[in-house]
Amino acid sequence: MIKVVDLYKSFGDLEVLKGINNEINKGEVVCVIGPSGSGKSTFLRCLNMLEEPTGGEVYIDGIPLTEHKKDINKLRQKVGMVFQQFNLFPHMTVMDNITLAPIKLKGLSREEAREKAVTLLRKVGLADKDYEYPNKLSGGQKQRVAIARALAMDPEIMLFDEPTSALDPEMVGEVLNVMKQLAEDGMTMVVVTHEMGFAREVSNRILFMDDGIIEEENSPEELFSNPKSERTRSFLSKVL
Amino acid sequence: MDVFLRIIAKLSDEIYFNLIRENRYMHFVKGLGVSLQLTFFAALIGGVIGLFVALARLTNNKVLNAVASKYVDIIRGTPVVVQLLIIYFAVFASTELPRTTVASIAFGINSGAYVAELIRAGIQAVDKGQMEAARSLGLSYAQSMYHIIIPQAIKNILPGMGNEVISLWKETAIAGFIGLEDLMRGAEIVRGRTFSNYTPYLVIALIYFYITVMMTAMLGKMERRMRKSD
Numbered sequence A: 001m002i003k004v005v006d007l008y009k010s011f012g013d014l015e016v017l018k019g020i021n022n023e024i025n026k027g028e029v030v031c032v033i034g035p036s037g038s039g040k041s042t043f044l045r046c047l048n049m050l051e052e053p054t055g056g057e058v059y060i061d062g063i064p065l066t067e068h069k070k071d072i073n074k075l076r077q078k079v080g081m082v083f084q085q086f087n088l089f090p091h092m093t094v095m096d097n098i099t100l101a102p103i104k105l106k107g108l109s110r111e112e113a114r115e116k117a118v119t120l121l122r123k124v125g126l127a128d129k130d131y132e133y134p135n136k137l138s139g140g141q142k143q144r145v146a147i148a149r150a151l152a153m154d155p156e157i158m159l160f161d162e163p164t165s166a167l168d169p170e171m172v173g174e175v176l177n178v179m180k181q182l183a184e185d186g187m188t189m190v191v192v193t194h195e196m197g198f199a200r201e202v203s204n205r206i207l208f209m210d211d212g213i214i215e216e217e218n219s220p221e222e223l224f225s226n227p228k229s230e231r232t233r234s235f236l237s238k239v240l
Numbered sequence B: 001m002d003v004f005l006r007i008i009a010k011l012s013d014e015i016y017f018n019l020i021r022e023n024r025y026m027h028f029v030k031g032l033g034v035s036l037q038l039t040f041f042a043a044l045i046g047g048v049i050g051l052f053v054a055l056a057r058l059t060n061n062k063v064l065n066a067v068a069s070k071y072v073d074i075i076r077g078t079p080v081v082v083q084l085l086i087i088y089f090a091v092f093a094s095t096e097l098p099r100t101t102v103a104s105i106a107f108g109i110n111s112g113a114y115v116a117e118l119i120r121a122g123i124q125a126v127d128k129g130q131m132e133a134a135r136s137l138g139l140s141y142a143q144s145m146y147h148i149i150i151p152q153a154i155k156n157i158l159p160g161m162g163n164e165v166i167s168l169w170k171e172t173a174i175a176g177f178i179g180l181e182d183l184m185r186g187a188e189i190v191r192g193r194t195f196s197n198y199t200p201y202l203v204i205a206l207i208y209f210y211i212t213v214m215m216t217a218m219l220g221k222m223e224r225r226m227r228k229s230d
Helices: A040-046 A069-076 A094-105 A110-123 A139-151 A169-184 A196-202 A220-225 A230-239 B002-023 B025-058 B062-077 B080-091 B099-124 B128-136 B141-178 B183-194 B199-229
Strands: A002-011 A014-024 A029-033 A055-060 A079-082 A157-161 A188-192 A205-210 A213-218
Touching: A002 A040, A014 A040, A014 A213, A029 A040, A029 A196, A040 A157, A040 A188, A069 B128, A079 A139, A079 B128, A094 A110, A094 A139, A094 B141, A110 A139, A139 A157, A139 A169, A169 A188, A169 A196, A196 A220, A205 A220, A205 A230, A213 A220, A213 A230, B002 B025, B002 B183, B002 B199, B025 B062, B025 B099, B025 B141, B025 B183, B025 B199, B062 B099, B080 B099, B080 B141, B099 B141, B128 B141, B141 B183, B141 B199, B183 B199
Parallel strands: A029 A188, A029 A205, A079 A157, A157 A188
Antiparallel strands: A002 A014, A002 A055, A205 A213
């Protein structure tokens, strides 16, 4: 579904991604772990062209993204994204946050979009919050709304950029539960995370990134209990 | 007591000669109309120019960028009265446009440069994540600007915009340079008739002041309404 070939990304003189190759298949849940500054987020942001690669190519359903910049808005509809800082639209109610894109881009009527939003809000456990403004919500609630907003576009794949890193500890669980549910429903997911428990429990595959490359990848069981690379081992010993 | 009476007598004389006799108050009333009209249309024109110039400065298009920033530099680098005279006597010299229109355009072009900077700063102050979230949903740059960024930027821009309209209101006092009978000019005309030293100026000072107070109150109301979702 997503294929990454020889991906490079530099910011000025700083080379952040140094040749990434990977393929993410339909229905897979892939967690990306690694130390800060290893390029995890940049890698994720290249998958929907929020960062433009300096080299290599990202294919979504076989379509090379850098060659189809004109269609990028259309292609992005297939790829939902959830951010560390939630990035809800503060001037709109929860309902409008969720319905804006489906109305403008999918041509849904207001009623259809609302119906769908209500279903999604129920799914993330916030059925009663539809007419609140984001600033009235807790961090965990904001992030669940952000997930519902992304899902409203019926994406084929969901990208999560450290979705629980900005949350108070007691709110991490509610967000992870929603994500777990999503994974069980068969959504294809790429999750950059520091939640090792979640990675271990939910993912099919883990990518360990260090210094701009994928240092090691494996099933969670193998990677956590039997890391092959020295750097993986040293990282895991610090976080587990 | 004597002094007091003399002041009253002098004051009523001044009022009579500067406002009542020969319906001279009409110069002020008409002048107020002209000044308000200029401010209104100049603010409108300035707002539209400002928005487009701000957007031009924010794009990656080098030509648009250069044109927009030159415009801002030139307007901010020259006195508004000089701009008004050049626009009236050079740019629109051969047209039949009414003076109020020309002056509105001139003040609008001037105000646009300041408004552009306000809007640009207001847009840049909106968190970067907002644009990213909008784009990640598949909205185009223009849709994201229209639905997400600009509504939030307005909240940042509004206080500065209020200041801009208030300065514009007072800047229009130079409209007399191209023969418009605005408030300022109205005072000059009355003064020419009555030879009062300063009474007509006091009258227009009061008018300028109270209109400004009213504008400030209106802006305060708008700002409070905008804060609804905070």
